[in-house]
Amino acid sequence: MKLTVIGCGYLGATHAACMAELGHDVLGMDSDRDKVQLLSSGRAPFFEPGLDDLLAQHTASGRLRFTASYAEAAQFGELHFIGVGTPQQAGGSSYDLSHLFSAVRHLATHLRRPAVVAVKSTVPVGTAPRAAEILREFAPAGEQIQVAWNPEFLRESCAIEDTLRPDRLVLGFDSEQSWGEAVLRQCFAEIIAAGTPTIVTDWATAELAKASANSFLATKISFINAVAEVCESAGADVHQLAEILGHDVRIGRSGMRPGLGFGGGCLPKDLRGFMARAGELGVDQAFAFLREVDAINQRRRERVVTLAREQLGGDLAGRRITVWGAAFKPDTDDIRDSPALAVAQRLHELGATVTVTDPKALDSARKVRPELDYVDDPVAAVEGADLLLHLTEWPEFGRVDPEQLARRVAGATVIDGRGTLDVDAWRSAGWAVRVLGRA
Numbered sequence: 001m002k003l004t005v006i007g008c009g010y011l012g013a014t015h016a017a018c019m020a021e022l023g024h025d026v027l028g029m030d031s032d033r034d035k036v037q038l039l040s041s042g043r044a045p046f047f048e049p050g051l052d053d054l055l056a057q058h059t060a061s062g063r064l065r066f067t068a069s070y071a072e073a074a075q076f077g078e079l080h081f082i083g084v085g086t087p088q089q090a091g092g093s094s095y096d097l098s099h100l101f102s103a104v105r106h107l108a109t110h111l112r113r114p115a116v117v118a119v120k121s122t123v124p125v126g127t128a129p130r131a132a133e134i135l136r137e138f139a140p141a142g143e144q145i146q147v148a149w150n151p152e153f154l155r156e157s158c159a160i161e162d163t164l165r166p167d168r169l170v171l172g173f174d175s176e177q178s179w180g181e182a183v184l185r186q187c188f189a190e191i192i193a194a195g196t197p198t199i200v201t202d203w204a205t206a207e208l209a210k211a212s213a214n215s216f217l218a219t220k221i222s223f224i225n226a227v228a229e230v231c232e233s234a235g236a237d238v239h240q241l242a243e244i245l246g247h248d249v250r251i252g253r254s255g256m257r258p259g260l261g262f263g264g265g266c267l268p269k270d271l272r273g274f275m276a277r278a279g280e281l282g283v284d285q286a287f288a289f290l291r292e293v294d295a296i297n298q299r300r301r302e303r304v305v306t307l308a309r310e311q312l313g314g315d316l317a318g319r320r321i322t323v324w325g326a327a328f329k330p331d332t333d334d335i336r337d338s339p340a341l342a343v344a345q346r347l348h349e350l351g352a353t354v355t356v357t358d359p360k361a362l363d364s365a366r367k368v369r370p371e372l373d374y375v376d377d378p379v380a381a382v383e384g385a386d387l388l389l390h391l392t393e394w395p396e397f398g399r400v401d402p403e404q405l406a407r408r409v410a411g412a413t414v415i416d417g418r419g420t421l422d423v424d425a426w427r428s429a430g431w432a433v434r435v436l437g438r439a
């Protein structure tokens with residue numbers, strides 16, 4: 001079928017490429033002309049494993065195109081996905097919905113035939129009726145437009161796999177919108193036929209499914225990091241503890257990796273957005289504990305800064321610190337609310353000379369933190385360093401020979417903020433190793 005994807009960032013570009021992979025004719029639309037140009041040439045404006053190949057393949061076949069024109073998008077097909085950004089409001093904790101409402105309005109003014117508008121962007125509960133109102137007001141096709149809420153659960157770094165083989169599909173509709181359901185079922189036919197649980201629900205439940213999923217994932221990570229705080233005081237090893245807990249199928253291993261905590265464009269802002277909306281709805285107390293989830297997460301960053309100061313005798317002025325990692329997690333170049341970069345920035349503010357290295361995220365990091373030094377090669381990056389911090393667990397870092405590194409540094413001390421370095425190998429190579437979450 002013919003469909004559009006409006007907003008071609010991390011979510012939208014992946015969704016567009018995957019919809020083409022499913023055999024649909026896809027037109028991606030983005031207001032950023034540079035992005036449109038790059039995507040049209042078959043390249044992603046960011047790093048996501050496998051995405052360049054998929055884009056190249058489907059732009060070459062003609063099944064996937066990109067445009068900056070709403071008029072073109074509106075005329076293209078009967079199904080329009082919207083995946084524009086819904087960032088945290090500047091200076092607030094709720095969502096900035098201006099991109100979403102602007103996209104809906106612009107699309108609406110050009111819609112001249114019946115269509116389904118399926119929103120994938122993450123929003124506070126109660127947004128769908130507002131989007132539907134805008135469509136009713138501005139779309140010449142008016143009543144023949146159906147609004148679907150289709151939250152997205154993909155993870156960056158495995159976004160293609162998560163899109164093509166999701167754990168579940170959620171389709172939210174207002175009452176009596178059976179036509180919209182049929183269109184979406186046709187779009188996802190291959191995924192549904194593969195046995196993917198498909199839950200059809202109302203708008204509010206679909207909106208809340210996303211907010212609560214991300215809040216739960218954040219809670220799980222902060223739970224194990226709260227345990228890490230206890231382990232550090234009690235002389236226990238949180239990494240072994242996480243493994244022990246993970247064998248219990250009711251607990252599981254995923255989301256139980258202790259360390260520097262969560263970052264990224266979504267978990268932190270969705271947690272805060274969920275709390276803010278709960279407050280607006282008068283159920284603030286029910287979610288009071290989520291505030292602690294956020295606080296535990298922030299404390300992990302402070303803890304690394306404290307450990308770094310301790311290792312360097314308290315004063316960071318003039319000391320050289322190398323940070324391995326800028327991305328918020330491995331296999332992405334996304335630095336939004338990156339724990340690694342936040343720690344690097346704090347150490348810089350405290351007077352240290354900070355050199356950052358990352359396999360993919362240096363260009364993005366340079367743009368937002370130009371005051372830090374950047375070096376491509378993780379070995380060259382430690383030259384003359386008094387302290388090394390391992391803050392994003394790229395496999396590349398695990399493969400560096402610690403003996404070779406030890407010869408280049410001024411002080412062979414490493415703080416492992418993710419608990420993935422081979423401690424025995426590093427100690428044998430002469431390094432003093434401190435692992436976050438271990439006494």
Ligand SMILES: NC(=O)C1=CN([C@@H]2O[C@H](COP(=O)(O)OP(=O)(O)OC[C@H]3O[C@@H](n4cnc5c(N)ncnc54)[C@H](O)[C@@H]3O)[C@@H](O)[C@H]2O)C=CC1
Nearest residue numbers: 007008009010011030031032084085086099103121122152
């Ligand atoms: N990044 C992820 O892994 C996931 C993101 N989400 C949600 O998806 C939404 C998008 O997130 P990302 O893709 O990460 O953001 P992003 O910032 O990478 O992409 C947003 C895109 O929308 C475009 N845009 C903004 N306003 C527009 C407009 N009025 N018309 C057309 N295009 C417009 C921007 O130019 C940009 O390319 C957010 O609500 C996010 O919470 C949901 C699941 C996963």
Ligand SMILES: O=C(O)[C@H]1O[C@H](OP(=O)(O)OP(=O)(O)OC[C@H]2O[C@@H](n3ccc(=O)[nH]c3=O)[C@H](O)[C@@H]2O)[C@H](O)[C@@H](O)[C@@H]1O
Nearest residue numbers: 152153154155156221255256257261262263264266328329
């Ligand atoms: O709404 C979104 O954008 C997405 O947010 C997360 O996906 P993502 O942010 O790509 O990454 P995750 O793999 O969930 O990791 C998030 C952060 O938590 C950290 N993390 C993750 C797992 C863990 O056990 N411990 C841990 O510290 C990671 O290092 C990273 O900083 C969710 O996992 C997705 O389901 C959701 O669609």
